[in-house]
Amino acid sequence: MPAYGFITTGYEFLFLKLERTENDPEKFVYGQSYSLIIDREDDLYRVVRILKKLRDLAIAHSAK
Numbered sequence: 001m002p003a004y005g006f007i008t009t010g011y012e013f014l015f016l017k018l019e020r021t022e023n024d025p026e027k028f029v030y031g032q033s034y035s036l037i038i039d040r041e042d043d044l045y046r047v048v049r050i051l052k053k054l055r056d057l058a059i060a061h062s063a064k
Contacts, residue, residue, distance in 0.1 A: 001061070004054055011036045013047050 005016035015031035031050075034043040 004057070006051075006054070013043075015050060 002020075003018040005018065007014045007016065013034040017029040017031065019027045019029060021027065034047050036044060
């Protein structure tokens, strides 16, 4: 099961994913960077949607 990370400066957001396999025990996958400073209308909504998905994964994992 992958591990997820979240880095923020308060205005910029970056999501990380750590996948472990036999060939590559620690492989980081960087997601798209999101910014509230640059005028991209839906970045905040995308960040909230991703955080909700991570929350749902954490809840599902803790219920096991």
